[in-house]
Amino acid sequence: QDNKFILNLRVAHDWLPGEVVVIASTGEEMYEAEEFTVVDCPECTPTQAKLNGAVQYTHLVVNAPGISFNAEIGLLTRNIKVHGRMEPECYGAAFLCDFFDYDTYGGHIQMLIGYTQADFVGVELFDMGQQFGGNYPIHYHRVRDVTGSLVIGNSIHRSYSRCVVVHATDGIRLVDNVGYDHLGHCYFLEDGNEQRNNLTHNLGLLTKPGLILPSDRDAYMCSNHLPDVWPDHVPTPDVECMGAATFWIDHPNNYIEGNVAAGSVNMGYFFVFHREPTGPSVDDLEPFHGERSRLGSFNNNVAHSNDRFGLIIDRGVKIHGASEDEPEEFLALQDYARWMPHEDRDILAPRIPALLTGFNAYRNRQGAFFRGGDVWMTDSYFTDNDIGLTMASEGTLPYDAGSHQSVENTMFVGNSGLVGRDVSDADRLIGLVINDGPIVTENLFFWSFEQVEGIDTAAIGFNKGDYGQNSPANSIGTATFDSAQAVKFLFEDGTTDGDISQIFYDANGDVAGTVDSYVVKSNELLEDGASCTNDGDYAVCSGVNYAQVYITASTKTQDLLVSRDDASGEVVTFSGANKIDSESATTNYQPVLLTNHQYTMEWSEGGVPPAQITVSAHNMPSGDNILIGMSYNGVSNYELTYDEWMQMSDEVVNTSQMSAGSGLNNVINDPQGLTYYNDGNGMLFFKLLN
DSSP, rough: OOTTTEESSSSOOEEEEEEEEEEEEOOOOOGEEEEEEEEOOOOOOOOOEEESSSSOOOEEEEEETTEEEEEEEEOOOOOOEEEEEOOOOOOSSHHHHOSSOOOOBBOOOOEETTTTTEEEEEEEEEEEEOOSTTTTTTEEEEEEETOOOESSOOOOESSOOOOOEEEEEEEEEEEOOOOEEESOSEEEOOOOOOOEEEEEEEEEEEOOOOOGGGGOOOHHHHHHSSSOTTTTTOHHHHHHOOOOOEEEEEESEEESSSEEEEEEEEEEEEEEEEEEEGGGGTTTTTTTTTTTTTOOEEEOOOOESSSSSEEEEEEOOOOOOOOOOOSSSOOEEEEEBBOOOOOGGGGGSSSSOHHHHSOOSSSSSEEEEEBBSSEEEESOOEOSSEEEEEEEEETOOSSSOOEEEEEEEEEEESSSOOTTOOOOSEEEEEEEEESSSEEEEEEEEEEEEEEOOEEEEEEEOOOTTTTSSTTTTTTTEEEESOOOOOOOOOOOOOOOHHHTTEEEESSSSSSTTTEEEEEEEETTTTTOOEEEOOSSEEEEEEEEEEEEEEESSSSOOOEEEEEEESSSOOEEEEEETTTTTEEEEEEEEOOOSSSSEEEEEEEEEOOOSSOOOEEEESSTTTOOOOEEEEEETTSSOOOOOEEETTTTTTEEEEEEOOOOSHHOOOOOHHHTTTTOOOOOOSSSEEEOOO
16 A cells, blocks of 8 residues: 555564665566665564565565575665765766766775774675776775684675675675675675685675676677777677676685575576686685585575576686687686596595585576586475576586586476466576486476477476587486476487487486386487387487497597498488687597497598597496497508506506407407407407496
C-alpha cells in the first residue's frame, strides 16, 4: 500500500527507519537488483521489515528439493560514512569519458606496510575508487602478514573501482560485507601471492566492467581501450578480457565460505592463476606456486544471476609485457593454467584433491567450469543455468597423470519454470558437460531436462566443437532422472577430434540402460559390431575396452586419416587440436580407439607423413594393446625409437632403437612393443601396449 510492503526475513534485524537496503536479483539479469528505504513498522515481528519503494521485479524465495533461491538483502547504510566528492559529469583523462558519462574520480583509502592495526568495522563507503590502478575504497597494499586485521560488516556501494583489494597481503578476515554497484572486480586478490585470507559471508552484486585490467573490460572496452598492447594487435575479447568477477581469487590457498555472488557482467567466483607473482610481487614465490598449491576451502557459496559463469576455475594471466611475439597486454587473460594441487607443491608428490562443497549455482549462463587435475565437488545444486557444470579435466592431455575430476551427491535442474527463467535465447540446455577427462560422477539427480524445441537439451552432454581429447575413463555412476521424457544424454554432431571421440562409461546402466557398458559416438573406430548396439548417433558397447592414442606430428596443415582394419573401411578424419596455435610447430591428434584391434593411419595432402611423429597411449587397461600400421608413403629413410617418458616431469629417461621384424607376427608377439615391421608397400607396423 502506497509503495510500502512488509518483508519476511530469515533472521532478525536491527534496521532503522530511513536506512537503505538492496534486494538482489533472483532472475537472469543482475540489473533486477532494487533499492528500498526502511520505514517504521510497529506491527512487524523481529524477522519482518517494512520497506518503501515501487517493486519492479519478482524476487524469489524457494526452498524445495533441489532448488534453493533466496533473494539476498544487503544493508547499505552505516553510521560511519566515508565518501568522495563527485562532479556532475565526467572529466579528467580524455579516455575515461569515452567509456563513462559520469565522474569516476572517487575517494580511496590505502594501507601501506608498517602500520600497527587497520580495521574497518561497520563503515559505509560510497563514491569511492578511481579508474586508475591502486585507488580503491579499501586497499591493503603489500602489507604482507597482517593476520588478525578485520574488514567486517561494511557496505561499499557506488564504487568506481572495486570493493576491497588485498594486495600481497596475507591473513585478513573479510566478513559480512556488502559490495554493490561497482566497476571491475569487487573482492580482489591482486598479484598471485595472497594467501590465508578468510572471505566469509560476504555479498557482492552488480559487478560492472571497468578499464583498469584487461580482465575488467567488456568486449567494447577490450577492442577500443588498448593502452599497452603491441602495435596493430587486435585483442580477442572473450579470451583476453571479459573476466570481471565479484570474487577474484588469484591463489587457491585462501578460505572462501558462505559468500554470495549475486550478479556480475561476467563471473561470480573466478579462480585465476599467475604462473608466478606479478607486478611488484615478482619473485615473491617460485613459479607454479599457485597452480600446484592446495585449496584452503570453498564451502557453502552461492552464485546466481551472472552473465557468464557462476564459478570458473581456469585461465591464467599474462605475466610479461607486450612484445612482437606475445602482443597481448600485461595481465591479459590466457589459457595456459592447469590447477594441479600436490603435497608441498611437488608434482611428483601425492596429489591433494581440492574439495568444493555445498555450492549453489542458479540462473547463470554457466553454473561452473573446472579446468585442471583433482577438482572434486559434492553436495551442490545447479538450477536454471543454460549449462550447469562443465568438467574440463585437462585439455589436450592429462598433464597430472592419474588425476581426475569428480562430482557427487549433486542436483541438476534444467528448467524450473519459475518466474524469471527464460530459455528462449539459450543455445544449449545441458546439466553436466563432459569436456576432456577423466571425470567421475556418483549419485547425481537430473530434473526437468525434457526436450525444449529448437534447443540442444540433455542432462548429460559434451563440449560442442571440442578440439581436445575425450577420455574413455570418463565414468557416470548412479544417476536418477525425474521423467521418462527426460533427454538423458546428447552426442554432439561435429567433425573436431573431440566430437568424433565422445565416450563415457555407464557404470550402472542408469544413462543408456546397460550395466557395465560404454556409450560411444557411432563410428567404426569406437563401435565393434559384435559387442555394440547401434542407436543412430551413438552405440552402447559391452565387453570391450578403449584407450586414448595421442599423436604429435611436425605439421600445421595435415589431417590424420584413421580406419580400423577389421571393419568395413570407414575412414575417420582427425584435424588436430592446435593447428591454429602459432607458438607450436606441431599438431596433436587424439583418437579414442578400441583396444586389441588393428588400425591404419595415413596422412592428407598426398599421403607423405610429417618428418617427426610421436605416438603414445593413455588410459589403456593393463594387458591390452593397439596395433597400428602407419603410412610412410614417399619416405626413403626413417628411424623408429621407443622412449620411456616420465609424464609428470616431462622427461625422456631412456631411448631404445626399435628392431625390425621379418613379419607382422613379430610385432604382434613382442611383449615389450619394441619390434616394428615394414611390409614393403609403404606401411610400418608397431604396437602400443600397457
